[in-house]
Amino acid sequence: MSECGCNQVVEDAEDLAKKERLESLFEQWRGADGALIPILQGAQEIYGYLPKEILLKIGRQLKLPASRVFGVTTFYAQFHLHPRGRNIARVCLGTACHVRGGAEIFERMKQEIGVNDGETTPDLRYTLETVACLGCCGLSPVIMINGEAYGRLVPDGLKEIVDQYQ
């Protein structure tokens, strides 16, 4: 850990910038109907996920009970209550990928990244997810990292792909 306190200063400045962005988001939606979802989307863009204290703050701001804010957040798959990785790896387990070895690809991806489905590495390098189809079945088996599709995969080829993303 740095003894000069520089890291702390940077973190404080980042926190302050996020807080200001959240305040302007509140301002933008002040008094508007149906503001909850766009505010949740905006807050997730700012923080990368939706920390509990931010959800409570949103509830206070919109004068909504916490149960409603948490209910909406957990209902929609687009919202995340825990920090996400810098890189999102999606492994397809749909039918076309399954019949061409999708399960083996998934097993190797778990080994390469070191987490299970839906989990994030402690260093926030990767979040691993499974999906039912990535829309490119002709390339099966397929994975996608940060929106980039990799197809016709074999387990031994995965390390090279995974290593490209830091």
Ligand code: FES
């Ligand atoms: S089933 Fe895997 S891409 Fe469609």
